[in-house]
Amino acid sequence: MTDSTSASDVEQTRELPFDAAVVERTADETGVGADDLTDALLVLDAELLGNHSEYEGGYDYVTVDGRRAYLVDEAVWEAFAASFDLDEELLAAARRAHDEQARLLFDSSVESAPPAEDAVGVVVGVDTAEEMV
Template sequence: MTTDATIDTGEVPITGAIVERVAEGVDPDPATIVDALLTLNPELLGRHAEFERLGDYVTVDGTRAYRVGRSEWDDLLDGFEFDPSLAAAVRLAHTEQARNHFTTTVGADDRFATDEVGVVIGIDTAEQF
């Protein structure tokens, strides 16, 4: 069994355990997935208003999880040069973490449609006001 301490995800609001689970089913190793998450994370910061317009969201422990359409996710990744397997791993990590947040939030609908994916973003102090 893995622990969150096994893989350090730095400032990315996705646990190491999720990264390890995702890595079991895809080609990139956990370290490569974390590197991609760290590359993507700064692009996500400050985009809360954009994601709030796209779909449902919940806030858990300083992290906001959004449920968005796959096309919005694909548009987001267009600016990165991730190979297809790494892009899939990043999408899966974000979606699994978002599902966990929706599941643990009382009253939230935790069912994702087949064309929906998750996005998780840390909330900085300025965005909370």
């Protein structure tokens, strides 16, 4: 935890399917505030929670430590992101966090092939009751 990361920031990221380091690094690299990025990721995650079935049938995914990472087409991410009233800079940072976390989860899974370069990562928490692998 850096000096600029408060205990409440870390607590909020625990509610997310993201590593705190991914959120912090993305905020630093994109110039958006960590609090703003965390809030955006919370909003996106709430929407994604009930939509696993939209991605499971058509896209590669892995489930690691209660998190599911999907690799989707650019158009899928764009359509999803367009339904939110977030500024472009914040959406770009959220996409970057999703993509980085998804690639890390795919890399850590022994069952997966390396992600395609043109795929966009989408990460969502998986409640045990939802997991149907």
